Amino acid sequence: MSNFAQQQVPLPECEQLHATLFMSSPESTDPPKLLLVYRYSKSLRFLLNKITFPNHKHGTKTLAIQPLNFSRHSFFNRHHHILYESLLGIAYDSTSHMLYILFQSFSGLVRCEAYLLETDGRTADRIYEFNVDSTFSNSQWSSDPYTQKFYYYKTRKVNGVLKTGIWSIPFGRLVLSLKTGDEGKLEIDFSSENKTDLTDVQVTNGLAYFRNSSHRFLTKLSHKEEILKCAIPYRNAPIVRENFMIISDWDYCRLKDGNRFNKTKCEEEANVWKRKNFPEETGFEMKLIWVIIIVVVCNVIILVVILCVACRKREDRRVLRQESFWNQRQHPATYQHSFAPDMSGDF
Numbered sequence: 534m535s536n537f538a539q540q541q542v543p544l545p546e547c548e549q550l551h552a553t554l555f556m557s558s559p560e561s562t563d564p565p566k567l568l569l570v571y572r573y574s575k576s577l578r579f580l581l582n583k584i585t586f587p588n589h590k591h592g593t594k595t596l597a598i599q600p601l602n603f604s605r606h607s608f609f610n611r612h613h614h615i616l617y618e619s620l621l622g623i624a625y626d627s628t629s630h631m632l633y634i635l636f637q638s639f640s641g642l643v644r645c646e647a648y649l650l651e652t653d654g655r656t657a658d659r660i661y662e663f664n665v666d667s668t669f670s671n672s673q674w675s676s677d678p679y680t681q682k683f684y685y686y687k688t689r690k691v692n693g694v695l696k697t698g699i700w701s702i703p704f705g706r707l708v709l710s711l712k713t714g715d716e717g718k719l720e721i722d723f724s725s726e727n728k729t730d731l732t733d734v735q736v737t738n739g740l741a742y743f744r745n746s747s748h749r750f751l752t753k754l755s756h757k758e759e760i761l762k763c764a765i766p767y768r769n770a771p772i773v774r775e776n777f778m779i780i781s782d783w784d785y786c787r788l789k790d791g792n793r794f795n796k797t798k799c800e801e802e803a804n805v806w807k808r809k810n811f812p813e814e815t816g817f818e819m820k821l822i823w824v825i826i827i828v829v830v831c832n833v834i835i836l837v838v839i840l841c842v843a844c845r846k847r848e849d850r851r852v853l854r855q856e857s858f859w860n861q862r863q864h865p866a867t868y869q870h871s872f873a874p875d876m877s878g879d880f
Contacts, residue, residue, distance in 0.1 A: 549620055552776040553676045554737075555581055556627040556784065557652065564788040565780055566654070569601065570623050570634065577620070577634070580606040581654030584780075586788050609634075609648065610659050618644075622674030624683045625650075626704045632657065633707060635665065635674060643670050645711055666714035675735030679781065683707055684720065686734035686743070697723040699734065699741060699754075720754055738779035 555568035567582040585597040621635040621643065632648045643665035648657040672687040681704045688697040702710045702717040710717055721741060723731070734743040741752045744765065751761035780788060786799035 550774055550776075551620065551623045552778075553623060553625045554627070554678055554778055554780070555625070555650075555654065556678050557787075559783075562787060562792060562794045564791065565784045567601075568623075568625060568632075568650075568654070570620070570632075572620055577609045578606045579609065579632075579657065584788060607655055607657065609646075609657055621672065622685070623676075624674050624707060625676045626707070627676070627678040628681065628704055631660075633711075635669070635672075637670060641667070641670055643667065645708075647708070663708070663712060665711045668714040668716060669711060673732075673734045675737070677736050677738065679738045680736075682736075684736040684741075686731065695724065697731075699723075699736065701736075721752070733775045733777070735777060737777060738781055740779060742777040744775065 550569060550571045552567050552569050555566045557563040557565070565584065567584060568579065569582055570577070570579045572578070580603065582601055583599075585599040587595055587597040618636040618638050621637045623635070624633040625631075626633075630650045630652065632650045634646045634648070636644045636646070638644075644662060645665050646662045647660045649660055650657050668689075669685065669687070672685040674683065674685045676683055680701075682701045683704070684699055684701050686697075686699050688695060690696070698719050699721040700717045701720050702715075706715075706717075709715065720736075730745050731743045732745070734741070736742075736754060739754050740760070741750075741754050743750050743752075747765055749761075749763050749765060753760060783794075783796065783799060786796075786802070787794045790799075
């Protein structure tokens with residue numbers, strides 16, 4: 534179990550800072566937080582940091598700037614010396630609160646340490662560790678709680694040809710994939726685009742974010758459609774690790790409203806925003822709903838008519854059979870005796 538510390542410490546090296554979203558339980562009103570994992574000197578540390586929601590009192594409604602507070606951090610209980618390994622990446626399963634930390638030694642060997650992270654963010658119990666298949670060496674990792682998948686970016690040679698892309702592994706299958714070398718599902722193939730120099734590749738809320746030496750990119754994972762491309766203004770600026778995350782759905786309302794979070798109010802605000810920003814889509818949805826209702830009503834009417842006709846025919850047949858029965862009882866068939874002489878002869 535890790536120890537909680539309150540001492541003031543200087544900022545860690547930015548390139549060794551890995552971050553992901555820490556989600557509370559669905560029943561909780563606690564907003565999401567930043568889970569930060571970083572190395573400092575000879576130790577590996579982590580902390581949970583609150584996310585500040587943009588407020589017009591601070592001069593803007595769209596931007597909130599908050600320095601990271603490293604004074605309240607926790608230590609991982611580890612057996613290996615971190616000086617001879619680099620922190621390759623982290624993978625956090627928000628459904629089980631399992632945190633997987635990937636290390637790569639100077640010789641290329643990849644290991645994984647698994648920790649059970651408590652919901653208070655102050656303790657992390659070490660569960661186990663294992664060696665990772667070489668398939669995942671030199672990879673970049675991210676975790677998406679909305680798609681419940683882990684994503685990694687990698688460039689490697691396949692039959693002498695460079696293959697670059699983003700692969701996904703579902704929550705719950707990571708350990709098996711890391712041990713067996715199962716690549717998972719190829720989500721985006723960059724091989725034909727010669728994008729082998731990408732950094733800070735990560736997937737959040739179904740969107741892929743990455744950058745190269747001159748631009749930042751935001752791409753739809755499902756359709757590989759480029760949404761945003763912007764130039765990096767200062768090419769001579771020091772290269773630091775960037776972490777990009779998108780918060781949506783109930784988590785957005787939890788972050789905005791805090792302890793006043795209410796699902797009904799959140800749904801109403803979402804519907805108002807959708808009608809305001811996407812009136813055509815909302816109108817089409819309403820038309821589609823009315824078409825579905827009309828089709829269902831027509832089908833019900835047709836079904837009722839068919840049932841009425843069938844019942845009417847059945848009743849008519851029953852009445853006919855009943856009338857035929859009473860007619861037979863009132864007018865029974867009689868045998869008419871013949872008085873013709875017996876014309877038969879005996880010989």
